[in-house]
Amino acid sequence: MRELPPTAGLPLKLLDLRPGGADFAAAATAWLQTPPLQLECSGTAAMVVALNAMRKLKPSRREVVVPAWTCPLVALAIHRAGLIPRLCDLAPDHYDMDRQELEGLCGENTLAIVPTHLGGRLADVHVAGAIAQRVGAFVLEDAAQATGARQDGQSVGLLGDAGFFSLAVGKGLTLYEGGLLTARDPALRAAFAESHRELIACDPRMDRQRALELMGYAIAYRPALLPLVYGHPLRKALAANDPVTAVGDDFGPDIPLHTVSRWRQAVGVRALPRLSGFVAATRQQALQRVKMLRQIPGIVVFDDLPGDEGIWPFLLLLLPDRAQRDAALDELWTAGLGVSRLFINALPDYGYLNGIVPPADLPHARDFAARSLTIGNSLWSRDEEFAHICAMLERVVRDYRSSRHSP
Numbered sequence: 566m567r568e569l570p571p572t573a574g575l576p577l578k579l580l581d582l583r584p585g586g587a588d589f590a591a592a593a594t595a596w597l598q599t600p601p602l603q604l605e606c607s608g609t610a611a612m613v614v615a616l617n618a619m620r621k622l623k624p625s626r627r628e629v630v631v632p633a634w635t636c637p638l639v640a641l642a643i644h645r646a647g648l649i650p651r652l653c654d655l656a657p658d659h660y661d662m663d664r665q666e667l668e669g670l671c672g673e674n675t676l677a678i679v680p681t682h683l684g685g686r687l688a689d690v691h692v693a694g695a696i697a698q699r700v701g702a703f704v705l706e707d708a709a710q711a712t713g714a715r716q717d718g719q720s721v722g723l724l725g726d727a728g729f730f731s732l733a734v735g736k737g738l739t740l741y742e743g744g745l746l747t748a749r750d751p752a753l754r755a756a757f758a759e760s761h762r763e764l765i766a767c768d769p770r771m772d773r774q775r776a777l778e779l780m781g782y783a784i785a786y787r788p789a790l791l792p793l794v795y796g797h798p799l800r801k802a803l804a805a806n807d808p809v810t811a812v813g814d815d816f817g818p819d820i821p822l823h824t825v826s827r828w829r830q831a832v833g834v835r836a837l838p839r840l841s842g843f844v845a846a847t848r849q850q851a852l853q854r855v856k857m858l859r860q861i862p863g864i865v866v867f868d869d870l871p872g873d874e875g876i877w878p879f880l881l882l883l884l885p886d887r888a889q890r891d892a893a894l895d896e897l898w899t900a901g902l903g904v905s906r907l908f909i910n911a912l913p914d915y916g917y918l919n920g921i922v923p924p925a926d927l928p929h930a931r932d933f934a935a936r937s938l939t940i941g942n943s944l945w946s947r948d949e950e951f952a953h954i955c956a957m958l959e960r961v962v963r964d965y966r967s968s969r970h971s972p
Contacts, residue, residue, distance in 0.1 A: 568791035569903035569950070571812075572735030572878040573942045575843050577783035577836055586827030587834040593745055596837055597713070597720045603746045603757055604830070605765070606775075606823050608709040608731030609638045611744035613820060615727055616646035618753070618760035619676055619703050626676035626702070632662050633911045633930035635681050637816055639707065640912055644921045645820050648676060652912055652922060655929040658865060658883060661688045663929065671696050677703040682711035682721055684907065684939065685876035686867045690716065690724040703727065712737050712745075713844050715874040722747060727757070732833070734782060735878060738840050740829045741779035742821075768823035779829055788945050792901070800899050808909050811898075816917070843944075844876055851877035851942050854951055858882065861959045863889075863966075879939040881907065885962065887935040892961045894938060902950055903941025910934055 590604040605611040616629065629643045633652040643650045651670050653662040660683045671678065678697050680688040690706060697704045704725030708714070712730040714721045722728020732743030748754045785794045802811035809815050858866040858880065865883040869875050884890040897904035909915075911930040912922045940954060 566792045566796070566901060567788045568796040568901045569788060569941055569943050569946055570735060570786070570791060570795065571903050571905035571939060571941045573737075573847050573944065574735045574786060574878070575738045575836060575840055576786055577779075577832065579783060581832045581835040582780060582783055584828065585831040587831035589740070589743075589825070589830035589833045590745065592834045592837055594747075596840070599720050599723060599747050600749060601747065601754065603754070603761060604825055605744040605746060605761070606771070606821055606825055607742045608729055608733065608744040609642045609820055610765070610822050611729035611746040612639065612642040612705070612707070613645050613822065614757055614760045614764060615705055615729060615746055616643065616648055616677065617764060618756040619705070620646060620648060621760075622753075622756060623676055623701075623703075626674055628674045629677045629679060630667065630670050630675060631679045631707075631912075632660070632681050633913075633925065633927040634660065634908055634933050635683070635707070635912065636709070636908060637814055637912060637915050637918060638820075639679065639681075640918055640922050641816060641818065641820060650912070650922050651675075652925050652927060652930075654927045655933055657929050658933075660686065660867070660881070660933065662693070664692050667693070668696055671700045671702060673700065675700050675702040677705045679705050679707050680725065681707040682714060682875075684867075684879055684881045685711050685714055686881060687711065687714060687716050687721060687870070687873045687875050694725060697725075705729070709733075709744075710736060710878065711876060713840065714876045717872050723749060726750065727753060734786075737844065737876065737878065738833060738836055739779075739782065740825060740833045741775050741782055743825055743829070743833070764822050765824060766822070768821075771821060771823045772826045775829060776826065779832060796901060803899060808906065809915070812906050812909055814909050814915065818917075846944055847877045847942050850944065850946075851880060854880060854940075854942070857951070857955050858958075861955065861962060863962045864958060877942045879903075879905075879941050882938055882940065883933070883936045884938065884958075885936070885965070889961050889965050890936050890938055892965070893958055896957050896961070897954060902954055903943060903946060904954060905939050905941070907937060907939050908934065
């Protein structure tokens with residue numbers, strides 16, 4: 566059986582794994598054209614390090630405002646930093662935060678606002694920046710899913726005060742976990758470096774684990790082996806009616822905080838020269854496929870706005886309602902075609918976040934969770950496979966409309 570991944574990650578070559586050491590942060594800084602980047606063991610760790618530094622700079626402030634539909638690790642990172650998440654509902658039919666609600670949530674206790682770029686589609690950082698300036702808060706861009714994207718002619722992560730990126734599996738280039746952190750202000754970068762020294766330590770056990778996982782990724786991340794490492798666990802979780810585990814939203818409270826070995830950094834440095842071509846090829850493929858999806862009545866597919874140049878690990882869609890989204894997933898989620906969901910719930914609806922995020926009325930975030938699905942943009946995806954996905958989506962929408970109009 567052939568299995569496509571739900572996100573487009575850069576495949577590694579066996580030669581990338583040869584012995585050696587390197588400085589990945591320096592290489593990534595040159596590639597992204599940003600101020601100096603600080604390497605962490607994950608995007609989540611980068612967020613913890615950043616918030617810890619910000620909390621010390623503004624110790625009277627305790628709240629961090631984030632979208633109500635985002636990765637649960639965001640809430641866990643805020644909690645790990647000793648801070649309180651405040652959840653902002655989404656704009657209707659959109660993944661970005663609602664401006665009016667964001668303005669109402671922010672005040673003298675707001676430490677940071679976290680505009681979030683999802684699946685390579687970019688958030689409106691200018692809105693967050695204007696509100697943050699009014700209340701004296703930081704803007705920390707969550708670019709975990711947007712490494713290589715550009716906004717207003719520069720890398721994402723630079724329109725706010727600081728930004729962080731993820732090097733996890735499926736997000737372009739991976740070190741099998743890893744994160745990058747930067748800030749425009751040298752004083753803030755110095756605070757991040759001090760926070761790193763306070764929180765991060767060498768962990769030989771995690772070094773060995775991540776090295777083995779990275780080697781496993783290099784071997785198994787291909788359509789012939791993904792049925793074993795991705796497809797089988799997915800189908801097992803869905804058969805148990807556990808979509809949270811199926812998409813990998815099942816996080817524990819512990820956030821690893823450790824250094825990244827020089828060997829894993831060298832693997833990333835060797836693969837990095839291939840990343841620009843990979844980003845360009847996935848963009849070209851995605852833009853062609855977005856046009857195809859837009860021919861299907863009732864489906865919203867998210868694209869770049871003027872001034873944005875996002876990346877395309879997958880395509881993010883909204884169907885007209887939950888019933889149609891679920892009908893599409895019934896046909897496509899286990900078909901090996903890379904169709905999946907991004908985040909299963911709005912943040913308050915994950916049981917393991919009870920006591921970390923407050924209950925809240927979040928109609929737009931819950932609606933987005935109920936109506937959205939993703940289509941992987943792997944370069945292994947064949948045109949006929951994508952045409953099958955489009956035909957299935959079109960049939961679901963057509964059948965639903967016919968049933969509504971039948972006597």
